[in-house]
Amino acid sequence: MRKEITVDKEYDGSRVDRFVGKFFPTIPKGKVQKMLRKGDIRLNGKKTSGEVRISQGDVVRVFTFDEEKTITVRQDVGDVEVLYEDESLICIMKPAGIVTHPDKNHDESLSERLIKYLYGGGEYSGAFVSAPLNRLDYNTSGIVLAAKTPSYARVLAELIAKNKVIKEYLAIVEGEFSGKRKVVTYAVKDEEKNMMILTEEETEGSVMMASVFEGICYGGGYSLVKCRLITGKTHQIRSQLKYIGHPIIGDMKYFSETSKERSKDTGSKRQMLHCYKVTIPTDFDTITVTAPPAKDMKKIMTKLSFDNYDNLQEI
Numbered sequence: 001m002r003k004e005i006t007v008d009k010e011y012d013g014s015r016v017d018r019f020v021g022k023f024f025p026t027i028p029k030g031k032v033q034k035m036l037r038k039g040d041i042r043l044n045g046k047k048t049s050g051e052v053r054i055s056q057g058d059v060v061r062v063f064t065f066d067e068e069k070t071i072t073v074r075q076d077v078g079d080v081e082v083l084y085e086d087e088s089l090i091c092i093m094k095p096a097g098i099v100t101h102p103d104k105n106h107d108e109s110l111s112e113r114l115i116k117y118l119y120g121g122g123e124y125s126g127a128f129v130s131a132p133l134n135r136l137d138y139n140t141s142g143i144v145l146a147a148k149t150p151s152y153a154r155v156l157a158e159l160i161a162k163n164k165v166i167k168e169y170l171a172i173v174e175g176e177f178s179g180k181r182k183v184v185t186y187a188v189k190d191e192e193k194n195m196m197i198l199t200e201e202e203t204e205g206s207v208m209m210a211s212v213f214e215g216i217c218y219g220g221g222y223s224l225v226k227c228r229l230i231t232g233k234t235h236q237i238r239s240q241l242k243y244i245g246h247p248i249i250g251d252m253k254y255f256s257e258t259s260k261e262r263s264k265d266t267g268s269k270r271q272m273l274h275c276y277k278v279t280i281p282t283d284f285d286t287i288t289v290t291a292p293p294a295k296d297m298k299k300i301m302t303k304l305s306f307d308n309y310d311n312l313q314e315i
Helices: 016-023 029-038 110-119 150-161 236-243 257-266 295-303 308-314
Strands: 002-006 041-043 059-063 069-073 081-085 089-094 122-126 141-147 166-174 180-190 195-199 207-219 222-229 273-281 286-290
Touching: 002 016, 016 029, 016 041, 016 059, 016 150, 029 041, 069 110, 081 286, 089 110, 089 273, 141 150, 150 273, 166 236, 166 257, 166 295, 180 236, 195 236, 207 236, 222 236
Parallel strands: 141 273
Antiparallel strands: 002 059, 041 059, 069 122, 081 089, 089 141, 166 222, 166 273, 180 195, 180 207, 207 222, 273 286
16 A cells, blocks of 8 residues: 655654654554665655655655554453444543553553454454554543544544644633633643643744633633644643643643642642544544543532533534
8 A cells, every 4th residue: 555645834844754653653663664764655756764854845655564463452451431433433532540552651551442342352363453543641531533444544644643633622720711712832842851841933843733722611710611722732732721821720740839739629630631522524524522521520610610511512
């Protein structure tokens, strides 16, 4: 299979390997490097290396083939809550306190729960293994998407990469937030602290973040805010809300001294951020999936008399 992608303005200056990883998230990073060495990934028709920077208008060509793989399906993981499922797409609920993808620091991941649900017990052999295509932070809850076929995995990954999948979140924040506000910032990652450092001006190596925030209700020094992503970057909502003076309650990475105290007052054990609505375009229509806030977030919303969340689709 050959796939050609023309680089648009948003990815100007990106590394080849990271660009390919964005559009083909089911290909492991190690395999991307192997494909680069073999010439299965080409830039403007020529062999390239992963660290090369691409420019708007460049054409990245990826040759892939489906090789059979065998995995052992773990049975000692929890079950998934399925929000939507058809022959090619599955949308599942990610609880707070679990990683999206496996890593060495956590015993269990949402990905492993999904594999257990789709493929059952024992060993599974096939050319494709489903995996989450969007990631939520460890302590963020909400909707996660996965494809059930390799062809739709490529389609969905490209829709996500081009920001055509609309993702909307709820956040409980410090301060009184009213009205609607579009926020555009630039960010550079502090690797040591694993934090995004934001500025209003573009700098070398920075990425652009764009979101729309809308206050739903407020009182007592808190607000319930609806957040719509225009771009999707690491820690985007959390860092931008902190940047504009409304850090999320319970967030111990992007916080103010006031929000830290308010987190204690409300009993927040994690950042009160939840992906509650996702809209996915199709050839014929759109698929809209919703998920109510998790129990811990609902409890705090009730405590603060923020009872409007049931009417969010009407806003």
